[in-house]
Amino acid sequence: MKNANPTRLFFGKRILVVEDEYFHADETRRRLEDLGATVVGPAANIRSALGLIASEQVDAAILDVHLGDELVFAVADELERREINFVFATGYDPSFIPLKYEGFALCAKAAELEKIAVALFDPDDLKKLN
Numbered sequence: 208m209k210n211a212n213p214t215r216l217f218f219g220k221r222i223l224v225v226e227d228e229y230f231h232a233d234e235t236r237r238r239l240e241d242l243g244a245t246v247v248g249p250a251a252n253i254r255s256a257l258g259l260i261a262s263e264q265v266d267a268a269i270l271d272v273h274l275g276d277e278l279v280f281a282v283a284d285e286l287e288r289r290e291i292n293f294v295f296a297t298g299y300d301p302s303f304i305p306l307k308y309e310g311f312a313l314c315a316k317a318a319e320l321e322k323i324a325v326a327l328f329d330p331d332d333l334k335k336l337n
Contacts, residue, residue, distance in 0.1 A: 213321045216328040218243035223259060223268035225282055226296075227251040227275050235269065235296075238320060251275075256282045260289065267327040268293040272304065283308060292327045 222244045226232035232249035239246050247263045250256035252274050259265070260282070268286055270279045272295050279295075286293045294312040295304065301313045312326030 213324040213329070214242050216324040217320075220266040220328070221245045221247050221264050223247040223256065223263075223265045223286075223291075223293075224249040225251075225256045225268065225274065225279055226271040227273075228271070231271070242320070253277050253279065253281050257285055260285055260291075265291055267291060269296050269323060270294065272297040272299060280305065280308075283311070294323050294326045296323065 217239055222239055224232060224235050224239070224246055226235060226249050229251075232251070236246045236249060247259050247265055248256070250259055256270075256279070265286075268282075268291060270282060270286075270293055272279050283293060283295075294314055295301075295308070296314045296319075304313065312322065314323050314326070
């Protein structure tokens with residue numbers, strides 16, 4: 208792998224975190240900040256996430272799929288439209304994610320920050336982590 212510690216890829220980046228569970232959002236925020244990233248959000252719902260995308264610089268995003276009774280796909284669509292890389296971070300079965308998003312990385316919440324970093328910033332190396 209080109210980068211011995213893939214989490215270093217977060218350094219200096221502005222990462223949008225979309226997560227409705229406070230403890231997951233806070234843990235992700237703290238871990239990303241420890242790696243030198245600036246966290247945009249966290250946003251707990253689609254409206255807040257879309258507002259942050261419209262008003263803040265975002266280099267990449269980590270999206271929880273289930274936000275209460277909403278699904279995050281409207282946020283994914285806006286990020287894709289703006290050509291901002293993102294990953295889905297969820298503990299749920301990935302089979303419910305529409306085929307449209309088949310090429311996007313799916314990670315088990317923020318526990319896989321190495322895999323998330325590579326998927327967002329060096330996708331050619333993602334296969335080496337699997």
